[in-house]
Amino acid sequence: MNDTMTTATIEADPKVPIIRVTRDFAATPAQLFRAHTDPELFVRWVGPDGMTTTLDRWDASTGGSWRYLAARNGMEFGFHGCFHEVRPDRIVQTFTWEGDPDGVALETLLFEDLGDGRTRLRAQSLCDSFEGRDAWLRSGMEVGVDQGYAKLDALLAAGRIAGTVEGAEA
Amino acid sequence: MNDTMTTATIEADPKVPIIRVTRDFAATPAQLFRAHTDPELFVRWVGPDGMTTTLDRWDASTGGSWRYLAARNGMEFGFHGCFHEVRPDRIVQTFTWEGDPDGVALETLLFEDLGDGRTRLRAQSLCDSFEGRDAWLRSGMEVGVDQGYAKLDALLAAGRIAGTVEGAEA
Numbered sequence: 001m002n003d004t005m006t007t008a009t010i011e012a013d014p015k016v017p018i019i020r021v022t023r024d025f026a027a028t029p030a031q032l033f034r035a036h037t038d039p040e041l042f043v044r045w046v047g048p049d050g051m052t053t054t055l056d057r058w059d060a061s062t063g064g065s066w067r068y069l070a071a072r073n074g075m076e077f078g079f080h081g082c083f084h085e086v087r088p089d090r091i092v093q094t095f096t097w098e099g100d101p102d103g104v105a106l107e108t109l110l111f112e113d114l115g116d117g118r119t120r121l122r123a124q125s126l127c128d129s130f131e132g133r134d135a136w137l138r139s140g141m142e143v144g145v146d147q148g149y150a151k152l153d154a155l156l157a158a159g160r161i162a163g164t165v166e167g168a169e170a
Numbered sequence: 171m172n173d174t175m176t177t178a179t180i181e182a183d184p185k186v187p188i189i190r191v192t193r194d195f196a197a198t199p200a201q202l203f204r205a206h207t208d209p210e211l212f213v214r215w216v217g218p219d220g221m222t223t224t225l226d227r228w229d230a231s232t233g234g235s236w237r238y239l240a241a242r243n244g245m246e247f248g249f250h251g252c253f254h255e256v257r258p259d260r261i262v263q264t265f266t267w268e269g270d271p272d273g274v275a276l277e278t279l280l281f282e283d284l285g286d287g288r289t290r291l292r293a294q295s296l297c298d299s300f301e302g303r304d305a306w307l308r309s310g311m312e313v314g315v316d317q318g319y320a321k322l323d324a325l326l327a328a329g330r331i332a333g334t335v336e337g338a339e340a
Contacts, residue, residue, distance in 0.1 A: 015300070016186065016187055016299060016300070017186055018298065062235075063227065063234075063235030063250075063252055064235075065232075065233030065252065067233075080233075082233055082252035082253060082254050082264070083252060084251060084274055090272075092264070092274055094252070094254040094276065096254070096255075102260075104254055104262055106276040106296065108274070124298070126276065126298045128186065128188065128276070128278075129186060
């Protein structure tokens with residue numbers, strides 16, 4: 001644990017309407033997979049500080065779907081999507097913020113083993129226009145990303161995320 | 171019925187890796203919605219002539235998923251995805267051809283009422299690279315699109331697709 005918060009690298013692709021987020025964790029791929037699929041763990045780290053996340057629907061498996069509500073200061077935000085593919089090294093899902101109900105992004109998360117108990121998360125969000133993509137970048141999303149991942153770092157440091165996935169090797 | 175087959179307009183967006191298909195039908199939006207969601211109807215028109223489609227999984231509702239196998243001349247092709255949103259005027263789903271298992275497109279279908287029993291189908295396929303998008307365009311996809319929609323025209327002309335949707339107004 002140190003005083004400086006690790007920040008994610010957030011990049012706007014120049015050629016296609018994609019946001020790419022890269023972040024290293026002191027975790028195995030199996031731990032990052034659990035953090036993104038176990039409903040009790042997921043709600044404990046996703047989103048910015050002070051936001052309370054409640055799952056309305058959660059089936060983190062290939063062909064499943066999800067919906068959660070994020071609340072802070074009396075405001076509530078809904079998000080939903082479906083899981084195209086869920087496997088130990090890769091999650092592909094759709095993502096809609098219900099404040100823009102017809103907007104849909106296609107998200108791909110990759111868990112890349114760096115060895116020595118470290119894993120690089122590569123997240124890609126594909127939008128259908130540069131305008132939509134750039135609106136996300138201007139929304140202050142980096143605060144939620146960095147504060148969320150800092151909570152995930154803390155869960156990992158506290159030993160709250162087991163290193164094995166049911167049905168998969170650690 | 172006439173001798174000249176109606177062809178779809180297939181366009182490659184110059185700015186984003188999207189294929190746009192536009193096709194008018196002698197159908198109501200409710201009929202086109204049924205043709206895309208009713209499993210028994212869907213398999214009767216999707217894909218090129220001579221291809222036999224068998225559903226492996228089919229839940230055409232928001233948060234549902236699908237998988238089908240298309241067979242011709244002893245070859246079999248698998249396709250699967252999840253339904254992000256299914257509503258009378260719009261279907262958003264993911265799409266993977268299992269010959270390229272990590273490739274995923276995000277598809278949006280819109281049913282635009284033209285009046286007088288005609289509806290314009292606008293389909294958008296969003297890929298995560300221009301290379302992937304252009305490979306689809308070079309694959310001969312227009313044959314499957316045009317032959318499939320010709321089969322759908324024939325089902326409509328034969329009165330095989332009811333004009334109302336369960337739970338929705340015609």
